[in-house]
Every structure is written in structure tokens, then in C-alpha cells.
Amino acid sequence: MNDLLNRLFGLEGLGFGTPDAALVFERPLPGWGWALLAVACVALGLWTYRRLPGGGVTRxxxxxxxxxxxxxLALLAAGPQLRLDQIRVEPDRVFVLVDRSASLAVPDAPGGRTRAEQAEAALALAGPALEALRERSQVAVWRFGSDARESGESGESGESGDPATRIGFALAAVLDEARGAPIGGIVVIxxxxxxxxxxxxxxxxxESERVPVFAVPLGSPDPVRSVxxxxxxxxGVAFVRDAVPVRARVEWSGGAPADARVELFDRVTxxxxxxxPVEASGDEPGAWVTLTVTPEESGTRDLGVRLVGVSEDIDAEDNTRRVALEVIDRPIRVLYLDGSPRWERHYVKNLLLREASIDSTAMILASGRQYVQEGDTLIARLPVSPEEWDAFDVVILGDMSADLFGGEQLAQLGEHVAQRGAGVLWMAGPGATPGSWFESPAGVLLPLRPxxxxxxxxxxVARPTPExxxxxxxxxxxDGKGWLERLSDPGAGWTRLQWALRPxxxxxxxxxATLAEAVGVDSGASAPLVLTMRYxxxxxxxxxTDEIWRWRYGRGETVPERVWLPLIRMLARGRVESALGAGVLRVRPEQPRPGSPAVIELEVFDQGVIDRLPERVRAEVVRADGRRDSVDLRGEGASRTGEWIPDAPGxxxxxxxDGPTELATLDASARVVEPGDERADLNTDHGLLAALCERTGGRVVGPDETDRxxxxxxxRSRVHTGTPIIETLWDRWVVLIAVLALASLEWVGRRLIRLA
Structure with a gap:
């Protein structure tokens, strides 16, 4: 039928049956208008023939x-035509931005999953929804970190690991990619x-382009806990029955662990x-925990330290450390020299005799050089050669004059400490120690300045320090742990020390380093009481002080033993340790940024090295490619510092x-990170995502809601209308034939009934 009409009207391109083509009028009337016009035309025709002669049917x-x-004629006057509107639908675009940065490796998503695993699960759940959107929109999945790029329909990409996340850059990139095309929404995972x-x-x-952001927040909104x-x-080395301290530095982020503790264990058994327990102090993100092992047998102990009782730790690999301890089974050789039979000397001498792990020699040196000797091992004379000093691990020097020794003897003692790792324990007294020793060759062994x-x-009363x-x-x-608080209570009476130095x-x-302080009973003032230093x-x-013996009145021999024996054992360890650090080299901050100053700090513990330390020490910063930058470290005392400005990450x-040879093995390391390196802070920022959604009229979508x-x-698709294609019908020859046919039909009828 349509083909017949098209041939009758001479239509070739646009015609009857063309999809989306419509028959319209150039001057259209409403439907009721056409009905009234038809009735009026018929009524007019009837009215014109009402009085004419002829049969009623014919008329x-x-x-x-x-x-x-x-x-x-009225239809032709209305201008009938075929019209095909040129309509083009421009589909909107939907962008899915999936984070691929290093912070997605944090396993703080529900079920212990990493944020990256949660992201892939959310993207997989959104699959049917994205397919539904593709029926009307152009959907593109992008991966972003420090840059942003399309990753195909599946959205698959490599592992997360980009050191930066630039959400602002990614949003700008997809806006530019749209090139003005409508955007239905941007989904940010x-x-x-x-x-x-x-x-x-x-x-x-x-906001101006009305682009809503739909954010899918990953990870936990709570601060990341890393312990x-x-x-x-x-x-590294200790004696049998030595109470060996093992210290662990526990550090955390995201809040202090509530019930964490550190265990020292035997890795073999x-x-x-x-x-x-790990005890937090104030806002400091870390704490030292001191543990003790008392080996009963010689040999190598394979020990471990582990952190237990920690929940929600993002990285458990750093919760265990290995500790190697070489145990030596031989008595500690102690030479105790004092100038008078004072109370402190009496009880310390007896303590040394009782202790099976110590082989002691005790002598009182009178001013007339008459020796009174006691102990486990007797000696014929005071040491006068390096070989004779070498027989002793620790030398205790009580309250006696330095004049009782020859200058060469004291110089040999200094060498014995500095070169062979011996220890010296000074027991001050009101007579000659330390005053008479400052100007002697042994003055270098005193922790006090002349x-x-x-x-x-x-x-x-005494009060210990963290050192x-x-x-x-x-x-x-x-229990042999911590400090007996009663010793710091002056009300006990027996805890009061009646004589003490006040440096x-x-x-x-x-x-x-100060190990204990003296606190005045009346004034409350404090001053160092027990000191130590490396030499x-x-x-x-x-x-x-020489009043420690008074503590026997309250606790018997136990408390004095817990003071003197650990000090002696600590001083003796240098004799068996093979590698002792004279200092430490640090870079602060540990993760400097390019262009920002960092401080290289040298801290020296060894007083012998400090005495020889020049005002300027040169350090070199070595790059990965072998290039070196020189930095001068300057200062006085035990520390030297210098400024280094890194110019690149890595x-x-x-x-x-240069400097003393004891410092030649010291080194430090630093990792310079870009300001945009997000590994410095692995916490989530769901607030940023929520603010984006609110600002743009979007919404926050849970990772388990992406299917909606x-x-x-x-x-936001756009409809574009072009110039319509029109074929007029009123000017076709078939229309003229129809008009003539109707007019002829009436004329013939009038002639048949003999009308003019």
C-alpha cells in the first residue's frame, strides 16, 4: 500500500512507510477543528441543494x-506534507575511577582484606549495574594514582603500588576527557x-556542569593501627648467671595498643x-620495654622477642625480632681497692666473697702502703704492667688517694679500660674520691669534670632514671624487676643516705648518663647520684655515696646485692663483647623530602673518643648511583650536627x-620521599569523599551497594534536533486529478438531472 501511494504521489526518498516519518500539515488544525470543518462542508453542500429540483437521493x-x-480543498489549503525530523541522541558518559595507590595494600577492610581486594570486589559487584548503564551511556573505567588512565571495560590493571593518590588530578582528567560531552556521574572507588x-x-x-560524584569509600574510617x-x-656477650637486659623499642600509629606485651622466648624450646607490658606515656608513639634473661649455661643462646596481644595490626611481620647471645662460663675477676675499712667496703667485700660467679681480690691501701688483703684470690702486689691488669675484668676504686699509685700504673689502667674493655667502678667517699683523682692519669676515667x-x-633518697x-x-x-619504691620514701628512715656527692x-x-638521682629529703632538690659512661x-x-649499706636495715642483703652485682656485671661485659659501638649516626627526619633540610647527627657515647673528637667531622651522603655529597658536622661535647638538603627522592x-678511627664503621640511611608520597600516612580520608559527594549532589555508596x-x-544524555526533511503533498498531480474528479462528478450529476 505504501509503495502504491509513493508511486501515485511521486515520492522517492521520503515517502509513506519511511520510519519515523509523519503526515503533518503546514497550517494544522486541532482534531475537533477538522471535525467541525467536515460537518460544515457537508452541511454547506446540503444547504446549496435543498431547493433545487430533482430526486432527494440524487440531490x-x-x-x-x-x-x-x-x-x-480545505485539506490542501492546510498544506499536507510528509515530515521526517532529524533527531540525534548524544549519550552521556559515566566514569569509574578506581584507586591503585600504595595505601590500598593496607589490610583494614572488613574480613582482614586489603583495600585493593575490597576495591576489586566492589567493582565486580558493580558489573551488572555498569552493563545496565552501558545501554544508555558510555561507561569508562579508569585507574588512578599519581596519574590517571583508562583501563578498558573490565577495569583490570596491575597491582596497587603507586606512591601517590591524586584525586583532584583524576577528576580534572576525566572532565577534560569528556570534552564538553554530558557526564551522568563520576564513581570514585x-x-x-x-x-x-x-x-x-x-x-x-x-557544580556548573551538574556532575555528581558517587564515592565508594575503602578501608576503615578509624585510624590505621600499626604496631x-x-x-x-x-x-652480644654475657657471663653465666648474668642478668642480661634485652630492650625492645615498640612503636605504633593509630593509637597505643591496649593489652600488648613483649615476650622474650627461647627460639629452640x-x-x-x-x-x-607495653606502657604508653603521653602522646609519644612508642615505648621501650626491658626484659631480662639470666643464662645458666655457656654457649650460644638463640632468643627471640615477640609482640603479642595486638589486634588490628596492619603488618605483623615486624612483631618478632631475633636476639643472639653468646654466654661465657667463667668467673668475673674483680679487684677491689679501698683506703679504709668503712661500712660500705665491709659489706661490698663480703658480697663479692658470697657471689660464686665472681672471683674477687680485696685490698685496703693504707697511707703507709701497708696492704691488707682479702678475697678469693690473693695477689703478690698491685698490678704494675698491662699483663697484670689484664687479669681483672672490673676494678673497684674506693675512697683512697690517687697518690697511692704510680702515674704509669694509672695510665696502664686507662689503657686496660679503653683497649681491653675492662670496667672501673668508683665508690665515692668523703676522703679522697673523686677529688684526688682529677689530676691523675686515671682522671680520664671519671665521669666528672675536674x-x-x-x-x-x-x-x-635515691630515685632511678630510665637509663x-x-x-x-x-x-x-x-621480683628483681623495676625499682623498690620504698627506697625513695624518706619516711622509712633507713632509706636516707646521710652523705652523697652533689654534682x-x-x-x-x-x-x-645518669642512672640514679639523689633527692633532698628537706628541699626536694635533685642531683646526679649514680653515673656511667663509655670509655x-x-x-x-x-x-x-657510701651509704648503700643502710638499706640492709629495711630489706637485708637483697637490696644492696641488687645494686652492686648488676653494676659489676654491666662493667664486666666489655671484656667479652667483640663489637661495641662508640656512637651512633642518625638522619632526622628519617624520611626527609626533596628540597627540605635534614639534620645529620653524630652522637658519641665513648668518653675517650669524645676527648679526641674534632670540632668538625666530615660526612658523605652516598646516592644509589654512587655519587657523593659532603656535609660538615660541627659542634662540641658528645654531638656533631650538619644540615643536608636532598635534591631528589631515593x-x-x-x-x-674522618674523625677518630672508632667511628669509622658508623653509618646511617635515609629514604627521601616526595611530598606526595602517601606512604607517610596510610589512614583513610572518608571525610574528603563525603564532602565531594555533598558538594556535587552525589552520594556515598557503600562497597556492598555498588550493584545499585x-x-x-x-x-544526562542530550537530544539534538536538525533541519527536518519535508515532502509536500498538496502540489502533486494526483491531488489535482482528485479535485478535478470530484468537480467533474458533480458537473455530470447536475447535467443528468438537468440543472444548470
Whole structure:
């Protein structure tokens, strides 16, 4: 039928039956208008024939013919035509941005999954919804980190690991990619941790173009908890029955662990040797935990330290550290020299005799050089050669004059400490120690500077410092751990020390550590009481009172033993340790940024090295490609510092190029990171994502709700209308024939009934 009409009207391109083509009028009337016009035309025809002669039927037919002709002329006057509108639908675009940065490796998603696994699960769940959106929109999946690029329909890409997340850059990239095309929405699957800010211009474009952002937050909104053992401190070698301190530095982020503890265990048998809780102090993100092992047999102990009781730790690999301890089975050889039979000397001498792990020689040196000798092993004379000093691991020097020794003897003692790792324990007294020793060759072994050292004019009580816990000494508590707090209580009476040195802070040498303080009973003032310092391969300590024996009145021999024996054992370890660090080299901050100053710090512990340390020490920063940058470290006392400005990211090593030979092996490392390296902070930022959604009229979509994206992403497709294609019908020859046919039909009818 359509083909017949097209041939009748001479239509070739646009015709009847053409899809989306419509018959319209150039001057259209509503449907009721055409109905009234048809009725009026028929009525007019009937009215014109109402009085004419002829049969009624004939006149009615002629009237209808006239009416049809008038209707046809009216239709032609309305301008009938075929019209095909040129309509083009421009589909909108939907972008799915999937984070692929390094922070997605954090396993803080539900079920212990990583954020990357959660992202892939959310993307897989969104598959049907994305397919539904593809029926009306152009959907593209992009991966972004420090850059942004399309990854195909599947969205598959390599492993996460980009050091930066630039959400602002990614949003700008997809807006530019659209090139003005309508955007139905941008789906951002990310943890929100961004190393750039969303530019104000990008936000304005999102708002002006009405582009909603649908954010799928990954990971936990709570701060990331990371707890681990960052550093270990322990002697490499110890004696049998030595209470060896093993210290672990536990550091955390995302809040202090509530019930965490550190265990020292035997890696061979699995037996737990000691355990202690991790106790946070203030806002400091870390704490030291000191454990103790007392080996009963010689040999190599394979020990381990582990962190237990930690929940929600993102990285458990740093919760265990290995500790190797070489145990030597031989008595500690102690030479105890004093100038008078004072109470402190009496009880210390007896303590040394009782202790099976110590082989002692005790002598009183009178001013007339008459020797009174006691102990496990007797000697014929005071040591007068390096070989004779070498027989002793620790030398205790009581309250006696330095004049009782020859200068060469004391010089040999200094060499014995510095070169062979011996220890010296100074027991101060009101007579000659330390005052008479400052100008002697042994003065280098005193932790005090030469000068007049004050004395307390009131009783004092003792109070330990954290350094004592670090070294595992002054553990006077009931179980041999911690400090017996009663000793710091002056109300007990027997805890009061009636005589003690009162050095000022400036009296201490640079490398000295304070193990205990004296606190005035009346004034409450404090001053160092027990001091220690490294000297070469060995160590020295000074106890600034000879009143420790008074503590026997409250606790018997136990408390004094817990003071003296650990000090002696600590001083003796240098004799058997093969590698002792004279200092430490650090870079602060540990992760500097390019163009920002970093400080290289040299801290020296060995007083013998400090005395020879030049004002300027040269350090070299070694790059990965072998290039070196020189940095001068300057200062005085025990530390030297210098400024280094890294110019590029990467791994760097720091080495000392001059200074005392004891420092030649010191080194440090630093990893320079870009300001955009998000590994410095692995916490999520769901607030950023929520703010983006609110600002753009989008919504936050849970990772388990992505299958409903098709419901929420609006259709922003555009409809474009072009110039329509029109074929007029009123000017066709078939129309003229129809008009003439109707007119002729009426004329013939009128002639048949003999009308004019």
C-alpha cells in the first residue's frame, strides 16, 4: 500500500512507510477543528441543494460530492506534507575511577582484606549495574594514582603500588576527557587518602556542569593501627648467671595498643623467659620495654622477642625480632681497692666473697702502703704492667688517694679500660674520691669534670632514671624487676643516705648518663647520684655515696646485692663483647623530602673518643648511583650536627669520612620521599569523599551497594534536533486529478438531472 501511494504521489526518498516519518500539515488544525470543518462542508453542500429540483437521493449525493470537494480543498489549503525530523541522541558518559595507590595494600577492610581486594570486589559487584548503564551511556573505567588512565571495560590493571593518590588530578582528567560531552556521574572507588587537594576550579566545573560524584569509600574510617618492634638493644656477650637486659623499642600509629606485651622466648624450646607490658606515656608513639634473661649455661643462646596481644595490626611481620647471645662460663675477676675499712667496703667485700660467679681480690691501701688483703684470690702486689691488669675484668676504686699509685700504673689502667674493655667502678667517699683523682692519669676515667664537687648538706633518697632500666641495673624490686619504691620514701628512715656527692649538671662530662638521682629529703632538690659512661672498649661507673649499706636495715642483703652485682656485671661485659659501638649516626627526619633540610647527627657515647673528637667531622651522603655529597658536622661535647638538603627522592647512605678511627664503621640511611608520597600516612580520608559527594549532589555508596549504581546515576544524555526533511503533498498531480474528479462528478450529476 505504501509503495502504491509513493508511486501515485511521486515520492522517492521520503515517502509513506519511511520510519519515523509523519503526515503533518503546514497550517494544522486541532482534531475537533477538522471535525467541525467536515460537518460544515457537508452541511454547506446540503444547504446549496435543498431547493433545487430533482430526486432527494440524487440531490443528497451531489451535495456530498460538493462537501467532499470543499473538504479536499480545505485539506490542501492546510498544506499536507510528509515530515521526517532529524533527531540525534548524544549519550552521556559515566566514569569509574578506581584507586591503585600504595595505601590500598593496607589490610583494614572488613574480613582482614586489603583495600585493593575490597576495591576489586566492589567493582565486580558493580558489573551488572555498569552493563545496565552501558545501554544508555558510555561507561569508562579508569585507574588512578599519581596519574590517571583508562583501563578498558573490565577495569583490570596491575597491582596497587603507586606512591601517590591524586584525586583532584583524576577528576580534572576525566572532565577534560569528556570534552564538553554530558557526564551522568563520576564513581570514585578510593580510600580518600589524597596527596593533592581538589582544585577549586575542578569543584566549580563539577557544580556548573551538574556532575555528581558517587564515592565508594575503602578501608576503615578509624585510624590505621600499626604496631611493631622497631629497634633492639642487647649485649652480644654475657657471663653465666648474668642478668642480661634485652630492650625492645615498640612503636605504633593509630593509637597505643591496649593489652600488648613483649615476650622474650627461647627460639629452640619455645619457652617464654620473660614478659612485660607495653606502657604508653603521653602522646609519644612508642615505648621501650626491658626484659631480662639470666643464662645458666655457656654457649650460644638463640632468643627471640615477640609482640603479642595486638589486634588490628596492619603488618605483623615486624612483631618478632631475633636476639643472639653468646654466654661465657667463667668467673668475673674483680679487684677491689679501698683506703679504709668503712661500712660500705665491709659489706661490698663480703658480697663479692658470697657471689660464686665472681672471683674477687680485696685490698685496703693504707697511707703507709701497708696492704691488707682479702678475697678469693690473693695477689703478690698491685698490678704494675698491662699483663697484670689484664687479669681483672672490673676494678673497684674506693675512697683512697690517687697518690697511692704510680702515674704509669694509672695510665696502664686507662689503657686496660679503653683497649681491653675492662670496667672501673668508683665508690665515692668523703676522703679522697673523686677529688684526688682529677689530676691523675686515671682522671680520664671519671665521669666528672675536674673541679670542686659539692656535697649534700641534708639527707637524700635515691630515685632511678630510665637509663638504669635501659642498662638493666638498679632493679631493686621484689621480683628483681623495676625499682623498690620504698627506697625513695624518706619516711622509712633507713632509706636516707646521710652523705652523697652533689654534682651540678655542668660537672658531668658530655658522654655521661645518669642512672640514679639523689633527692633532698628537706628541699626536694635533685642531683646526679649514680653515673656511667663509655670509655673506649670499656665502661666506668661512679656511685656518689657510701651509704648503700643502710638499706640492709629495711630489706637485708637483697637490696644492696641488687645494686652492686648488676653494676659489676654491666662493667664486666666489655671484656667479652667483640663489637661495641662508640656512637651512633642518625638522619632526622628519617624520611626527609626533596628540597627540605635534614639534620645529620653524630652522637658519641665513648668518653675517650669524645676527648679526641674534632670540632668538625666530615660526612658523605652516598646516592644509589654512587655519587657523593659532603656535609660538615660541627659542634662540641658528645654531638656533631650538619644540615643536608636532598635534591631528589631515593635511598641514601651516610658515612663518616674522618674523625677518630672508632667511628669509622658508623653509618646511617635515609629514604627521601616526595611530598606526595602517601606512604607517610596510610589512614583513610572518608571525610574528603563525603564532602565531594555533598558538594556535587552525589552520594556515598557503600562497597556492598555498588550493584545499585544504575538506580542512582542520572541520565544526562542530550537530544539534538536538525533541519527536518519535508515532502509536500498538496502540489502533486494526483491531488489535482482528485479535485478535478470530484468537480467533474458533480458537473455530470447536475447535467443528468438537468440543472444548470
Amino acid at each position: 443528497a449525493l451531489l451535495a456530498c460530492s460538493r462537501g467532499l470537494l470543499i473538504v479536499l 578510593s580510600d580518600g587518602r589524597s596527596t593533592d587537594r581538589v582544585p577549586a576550579g575542578v569543584l566549580r566545573r563539577l 611493631g618492634i622497631e629497634r633492639m638493644e642487647s649485649p 619455645g619457652q617464654v623467659i620473660d614478659a612485660a 673541679g670542686s664537687i659539692g656535697v649534700w648538706d641534708e639527707p637524700v 638504669a632500666d635501659r642498662l638493666g641495673v638498679l632493679r631493686t624490686g621484689e 651540678k649538671p655542668q660537672d658531668l662530662k658530655p658522654g655521661v 673506649g672498649a670499656g665502661r666506668v661507673a661512679l656511685v656518689g 635511598a641514601f647512605a651516610v658515612e663518616l669520612r 549504581l544504575a538506580e542512582w546515576v542520572p541520565n
